[in-house]
Amino acid sequence: MKTDIDQLMEEANLDALLVTGPAGNNPYMTYFTGLVHVTHAYLLKKRGDEPVLFHSSMERDEAAATGLGTKDLSDYDMIKILKEAGGDQIRARAMLLQRIFKEFGVRGRVGVYGKVEVGSLYATLNHLDDAIAEIEIVGEAPDRSVLTRARTTKDDDEVGHIQEVGKIATAVVADVAGFLTSHQVKDGVLVNREGGALTVGEVKRRINLWLAMRGADNPEGSIFAIGHDAGVPHSAGKDDDLIPVGKPIVFDIYPCEAGGGYFHDFTRTWCLGYAPDEVQEVYEDVLDVYETVYSAMKPDTPCRDYQVMACKLFEKKGHHTVLNTPQTKEGYVHSLAHGVGLAIHEGPTFSHVESNEDRLLPGSVITHEPGLYYPEREIGVRIEDTVWVRPDGNLEVLAEYPKDLVLKMKDV
């Protein structure tokens, strides 16, 4: 949580944090600023001090709305600095940061963050690192950085944001279910009243529309994958595909707050009309692992234990898994879970590799998403909820929704 940052900085031996980029769609900056219209900025936080937001003059009112300490970048006369740098933008940016560091008394190890164009910043930071003897620029490992670790547990306000997006996500899932089942069936695929076949592309356009209507953004798209595509976990589905009855559809939706804030991650697998026996069997294996592992989860335990548990349960049921068949493309081929917050994938991680030291902690918000994949058999099944490990140690699914495999169609 934010309140852990100073302690985490001390553990990582960092004297300051420098975050760069816009306020939205940029998790580390949004973590401090919230969702405001700040399109490019620096945020500087010295250990033990409050953060300061450096903003363009044009965005001074928006910067002030963050409630953070602010500093107008026009105070530094970039045109003069650029002239002194001989027109070299990289040198000029390094000189600007050098002045800021001097003015704010920054010394020692400075951790850098922000989702921005890497090339010029890489050069700028190396320039800065070389130019100031008493500064060391530190790029931390993604799984262990101070802010990653802070973000790995959420305060109640953050959980509230994730829950609100979850309400939108599940409402749209219900919209989609209602839309699909309102169709008729002709030659095994969904058609509208005029007999026109429904496509995956049309479903996805409506998902975007319904998300926007309800106040969410969909920056990463969604997965609506049928048959072979359902058997490939990240395959998004093909726009021209028709929608058949009796085949598994993996519907994975992961919207965020409008403007690029907190995400929610949610998946259901549906068969329209009926489920063939072999799909039903795979589905029941996934649901069983979902429930068994969910019941076992408790705080202050290693995350990797649950991935290993899921693998062993699946293997016992006769499926290959990444535990004993690392390169497998059939069976259980991914991790059980991941943290969800300002990024759709964040800590804690649930990889079964032994170096994974992440723990399930009170305040963690994670997905729980076992799945099985058989692309050659045109089967994929995943069930996913976003789960909060409450401060009292109990787990809570943040947006409840029925897990039925079959959506009844009136014609089938």
Place this chain on the structure above:
Amino acid sequence: MKTDIDQLMEEANLDALLVTGPAGNNPYMTYFTGLVHVTHAYLLKKRGDEPVLFHSSMERDEAAATGLGTKDLSDYDMIKILKEAGGDQIRARAMLLQRIFKEFGVRGRVGVYGKVEVGSLYATLNHLDDAIAEIEIVGEAPDRSVLTRARTTKDDDEVGHIQEVGKIATAVVADVAGFLTSHQVKDGVLVNREGGALTVGEVKRRINLWLAMRGADNPEGSIFAIGHDAGVPHSAGKDDDLIPVGKPIVFDIYPCEAGGGYFHDFTRTWCLGYAPDEVQEVYEDVLDVYETVYSAMKPDTPCRDYQVMACKLFEKKGHHTVLNTPQTKEGYVHSLAHGVGLAIHEGPTFSHVESNEDRLLPGSVITHEPGLYYPEREIGVRIEDTVWVRPDGNLEVLAEYPKDLVLKMKDV
């Protein structure tokens, strides 16, 4: 254009390009891949060779859909590499890239690109730079990088994308105009039939909705700024603000293709019902500069000349400008234009600083957006179109829309 890349690499003395990150909302990657559901990848292009996309196994079908040469990252056994790296993710990533570079015979200067989390990549690239003697990792200046320069001119296909988004943007602007003028006026602000006051927040929700309905994303939000806010160029407007008649509203909309593709940038300034004389005067000054500079623009000329021209024209009309009053927050306070493409702000740049060597070239797609700002007087006016410099040298506004200041209200 893409066809210039090898030549630009030669000029910059780069032997290879390494692009990283997802395919959407990541201009340098999207430039090569188009909009597909690839969430994390590397793209490697050696000078003179076709690019190769390195993708996760789960996204193999999507990677194949790009039409690029592809390579499955699971071929490299990351779990083994991570073990060899002692669980250090930064070392492991550097080792992976080292293997890829070796396998593909990459030597010399490698330019790096991609909008990603900077911290760990900074460390990874430094690691790589240190680890391989025959490799130098190069972060180019943002205004001069090979891919920035390639993207500074667009081929017809790219222009078509920007034009399509422009059709959506202007259709939504018309939606908004129709929505506003359908309201009644009570106590000087817009109200609906039930007498409820319309807010900026409600207008913005509808903008998002209408953009989604028409197939565009709005990742950067939009500006709908009234009075004082209109006088601050990047102020986005306050959700709780009511919508008055007779005050300037700056409405700046910059959506992109659904999934994070090409942008279009467009602004109109409206007064609902009537325009006070002092707003009308400011508006006419802006429109006059818009038309005078637009008529003067021709290809193969320095971009900064037009910014200087705009400043001088505004100063002649009695306004302060950034040319002779660099820190001014009143008058003409920004640049005349910027390139538009896969990023909302890209090359060419129109800064008046002497080091700006960018030229207006056939194939450039730029905004044209003079404006005047008087926050204390609650006046802001900006008129903006997205303009293509055609291969024949003529300019073309990519999405035409009336420039009227006053939107007629039936009650006023």
